[in-house]
Amino acid sequence: MYIIVIGGGRVGYYLTKALLDEGHEVLMVEKNATICQNICNELGDVCVRGDGCEVATLTEMGVSRADMLIAVTGDDEDNLVACQVAKHKFNVSRTIARIRNPKNESIFKELGVDITVSSTNVIMENIKEAVPTHPLTHLLTIRDEGLEIVEVKIPPESVTIGKRVRELPLPPGSRLALVISQKRGPRVPISDTILQAEDRIIAVTTPEMEEKLRAALRGN
Amino acid sequence: MKVIIMGCSRAGARLAGLLDADGHSVTILDTDAYSFRRLPTEFKGTALVGNGIDQDVLKRAGIEEVDAFVTLTQGDNRNVMAAQIAKHIFHVPKVVCRIYDPLRQELYSTLGLETLSPTTIFAQMLKEKVES
Numbered sequence: 442m443y444i445i446v447i448g449g450g451r452v453g454y455y456l457t458k459a460l461l462d463e464g465h466e467v468l469m470v471e472k473n474a475t476i477c478q479n480i481c482n483e484l485g486d487v488c489v490r491g492d493g494c495e496v497a498t499l500t501e502m503g504v505s506r507a508d509m510l511i512a513v514t515g516d517d518e519d520n521l522v523a524c525q526v527a528k529h530k531f532n533v534s535r536t537i538a539r540i541r542n543p544k545n546e547s548i549f550k551e552l553g554v555d556i557t558v559s560s561t562n563v564i565m566e567n568i569k570e571a572v573p574t575h576p577l578t579h580l581l582t583i584r585d586e587g588l589e590i591v592e593v594k595i596p597p598e599s600v601t602i603g604k605r606v607r608e609l610p611l612p613p614g615s616r617l618a619l620v621i622s623q624k625r626g627p628r629v630p631i632s633d634t635i636l637q638a639e640d641r642i643i644a645v646t647t648p649e650m651e652e653k654l655r656a657a658l659r660g661n
Numbered sequence: 662m663k664v665i666i667m668g669c670s671r672a673g674a675r676l677a678g679l680l681d682a683d684g685h686s687v688t689i690l691d692t693d694a695y696s697f698r699r700l701p702t703e704f705k706g707t708a709l710v711g712n713g714i715d716q717d718v719l720k721r722a723g724i725e726e727v728d729a730f731v732t733l734t735q736g737d738n739r740n741v742m743a744a745q746i747a748k749h750i751f752h753v754p755k756v757v758c759r760i761y762d763p764l765r766q767e768l769y770s771t772l773g774l775e776t777l778s779p780t781t782i783f784a785q786m787l788k789e790k791v792e793s
Contacts (some may be wrong), residue, residue, distance in 0.1 A: 518736065
């Protein structure tokens with residue numbers, strides 16, 4: 442694949458290195474001449490000096506034949522504009538932006554960026570997974586469908602213990618995929634499956650219904 | 662009319678002063694409180710420290726109730742991002758965005774933003790002066 446990386450900071454540098462190792466054709470853009478030169482010295486001629494938001498720079502780099510553009514500068518606004526220029530001016534099919542402010546995730550989606558990666562969110566998710574008491578953990582996002590796979594643990598004092606799956610007020614669009622009980626191991630739940638304390642429920646839901654699903658399963 | 666101006670640049674401060682003098686309710690945003698020195702002494706509006714590309718800051722500035730939003734920071738990308746948030750997320754009826762880079766201005770105006778490029782306008786004016 443031909444991949445454009447915007448921003449030659451640490452993230453951009455290691456990303457480019459990893460992509461080159463995987464055999465991709467990668468071209469980077471970096472504003473700072475010294476940083477650009479250092480990268481070329483280390484990784485070969487892979488860095489162009491310029492502004493990744495400027496149409497002229499991107500034209501020179503042949504962005505119209507790129508399969509993907511990844512904007513990883515430290516500024517959310519620069520990453521947004523680089524992705525939008527690539528998308529609307531050069532028809533790049535996949536644009537990825539690094540974001541600092543996690544709240545920009547939905548804004549960027551609305552404004553046409555295909556994928557956003559927020560280091561803040563990644564760290565938050567890891568912390569949540571490491572803390573077993575957390576009521577709901579995100580396991581996987583199915584981006585194209587707007588779905589996510591989450592895990593909810595049934596606490597020992599929950600009012601839903603002893604209830605059947607069909608008695609739970611599950612929100613629309615949410616499905617229980619798996620019940621992992623301490624005694625009986627993993628089972629695919631049916632409408633008569635009874636919830637036990639400490640069960641871990643793997644469910645498919647949408648970001649909007651996540652909170653309702655958690656409430657339905659834990660009864661609070 | 663309620664207006665938010667993002668960026669207390671020379672143009673931002675001047676626009677704030679003009680609108681305020683006309684009786685509009687103006688809130689001006691800047692990341693640096695020192696920029697507010699440019700505001701006229703008789704300015705009666707609100708000066709708020711904060712970054713206009715952060716939707717929490719925009720809410721605090723009252724973006725949900727304003728009639729117009731103007732971006733006048735020194736950064737084209739900041740202006741473009743804030744203007745798009747105002748238009749597409751908060752549905753502000755009138756959004757005007759300054760973009761210095763003529764090519765970027767062209768792109769975003771085709772994408773439906775109301776944009777002004779001081780570079781293009783000023784170059785045209787200078788050309789007319791020189792040729793007259």
